[in-house]
Amino acid sequence: MKKNIGSYNAAFPTPIVVVGAMVNGKPNWFEVAWVGIGDASIITLSVTPTHETCKGINEHKVLSISLTDDIMLQRADYVGIVSGSKVDKSKVFPWTKGELGAPIPDEAPVTMECELLDTYTDNGMHLLICKVVNTFVKEEFLDDKQKVDYSKLKPILFEPRFQYLRTGEVVGSCIQPGKAYAESLK
Numbered sequence: 685m686k687k688n689i690g691s692y693n694a695a696f697p698t699p700i701v702v703v704g705a706m707v708n709g710k711p712n713w714f715e716v717a718w719v720g721i722g723d724a725s726i727i728t729l730s731v732t733p734t735h736e737t738c739k740g741i742n743e744h745k746v747l748s749i750s751l752t753d754d755i756m757l758q759r760a761d762y763v764g765i766v767s768g769s770k771v772d773k774s775k776v777f778p779w780t781k782g783e784l785g786a787p788i789p790d791e792a793p794v795t796m797e798c799e800l801l802d803t804y805t806d807n808g809m810h811l812l813i814c815k816v817v818n819t820f821v822k823e824e825f826l827d828d829k830q831k832v833d834y835s836k837l838k839p840i841l842f843e844p845r846f847q848y849l850r851t852g853e854v855v856g857s858c859i860q861p862g863k864a865y866a867e868s869l870k
């Protein structure tokens with residue numbers, strides 16, 4: 685038996701990310717869980733537009749989006765529970781300026797430096813359409829083809845009962861299970 689629980693977006697878990705932008709000449713960071721993938725270079729973030737970091741994103745049209753690992757989790761959560769409008773969060777993460785000018789946390793395993801392409805407004809929320817321009821990766825998480833190896837990185841994920849998860853083990857290569865099933869139909 686299945687129960688219809690109504691309109692409930694169940695497309696989770698998502699990666700939990702730390703988003704950074706320059707606000708009044710200093711970095712400000714906040715945590716975002718409502719993250720979506722567009723195409724190979726497009727990421728969407730669903731944000732409350734009154735957040736302090738959004739001021740910097742809207743002013744400069746540039747932001748950083750960082751995956752989070754165990755090292756960052758405590759501080760990632762912290763920047764998600766206090767606002768830069770009340771507390772100076774600029775020193776929470778040591779950082780370096782990216783090529784577009786976005787703050788890049790030194791400790792983040794992967795940071796995508798993005799341009800804000802567009803904003804879609806729905807029900808008071810802003811969906812930020814972001815284009816990835818530069819991707820900074822700790823070399824230990826790159827494979828020999830210069831791709832991110834998620835079996836090593838294990839980014840922290842989010843599910844909407846407000847819990848953090850970690851990715852698990854590799855269960856198979858794409859295409860192979862489908863081919864095996866096709867064989868079984870012959």
Ligand SMILES: Cc1cc2nc3c(=O)[nH]c(=O)nc-3n(C[C@H](O)[C@H](O)[C@H](O)COP(=O)(O)O)c2cc1C
Pocket residue numbers: 712713714715716717718719730731732734735736737738761763764765766767768769842846
């Ligand atoms: C687990 C978690 C997930 C969050 N996800 C989002 C999100 O997807 N979008 C958003 O706008 N705020 C989200 N927040 C809230 C902001 O991170 C939080 O309000 C933050 O303090 C805003 O900081 P700022 O005002 O300095 O920009 C989340 C907070 C937590 C703890």
